[in-house]
Amino acid sequence: MKTVCVLGSPREKGISTAIANQFCAAAESMGSEVRTFFLNKLRYSGCQACMACKKTHERCALEDDLTPVLDAIADADLLLLASPVYFGNVSSQLKGFIDRTYSFFVPDFVTNPKPCRLKPGKKVVFVLSQGMPDETAFANIYPWYEFVFLQRFGFSESRLIRACGVRDISKRQDLLGLAENTARELCRLG
Numbered sequence: 001m002k003t004v005c006v007l008g009s010p011r012e013k014g015i016s017t018a019i020a021n022q023f024c025a026a027a028e029s030m031g032s033e034v035r036t037f038f039l040n041k042l043r044y045s046g047c048q049a050c051m052a053c054k055k056t057h058e059r060c061a062l063e064d065d066l067t068p069v070l071d072a073i074a075d076a077d078l079l080l081l082a083s084p085v086y087f088g089n090v091s092s093q094l095k096g097f098i099d100r101t102y103s104f105f106v107p108d109f110v111t112n113p114k115p116c117r118l119k120p121g122k123k124v125v126f127v128l129s130q131g132m133p134d135e136t137a138f139a140n141i142y143p144w145y146e147f148v149f150l151q152r153f154g155f156s157e158s159r160l161i162r163a164c165g166v167r168d169i170s171k172r173q174d175l176l177g178l179a180e181n182t183a184r185e186l187c188r189l190g
């Protein structure tokens with residue numbers, strides 16, 4: 001079992017990072033190999049819309065710090081994406097990464113019943129941390145990404161862990177427990 005954790009917050013001690021770290025520790029305790037990428041320390045471009053991944057290449061033609069991240073995901077069983085909510089969406093660090101996953105699509109992905117190059121059946125967990133305590137605020141972010149991962153990338157499971165208005169994660173053992181239990185459950189499923 002291989003887990004890839006992609007951290008989209010610039011804050012190494014932030015809320016989404018802490019929840020993701022708890023998840024990864026539990027995944028490791030279940031025997032999963034875990035690779036973590038802290039996007040803010042990587043140097044990469046957004047998608048250039050060069051369409052090389054639809055014409056001449058089977059992968060993203062850009063070679064930068066995201067290349068090993070995209071490769072690791074292709075090889076992984078479980079993917080964790082963590083981000084703060086910035087201006088009602090994921091951070092620019094994570095969005096830049098997500099745009100590069102366009103390279104996972106086959107050239108005729110709009111009409112192809114198997115639109116993705118990835119092996120099907122992977123699992124994804126989103127961790128989203130927002131300043132607003134109101135859970136109805138920004139509840140629209142996850143459903144779109146869930147749709148893409150399940151319906152387009154062929155993932156079999158998608159989960160969400162949200163931290164709304166959390167300032168001190170040590171006071172939210174419920175969220176840390178949820179991260180731990182989610183990792184255990186998904187690792188047990190294999």
Ligand SMILES: Cc1cc2nc3c(=O)[nH]c(=O)nc-3n(C[C@H](O)[C@H](O)[C@H](O)COP(=O)(O)O)c2cc1C
Binds near residue numbers: 011083131
């Ligand atoms: C540039 C920026 C934009 C933000 N936009 C929002 C927002 O739209 N909604 C919100 O609830 N919080 C917003 N916040 C607050 C963060 O989402 C919040 O502090 C979050 O818990 C940070 O997560 P982290 O600790 O994982 O980095 C914003 C913070 C920054 C720095």
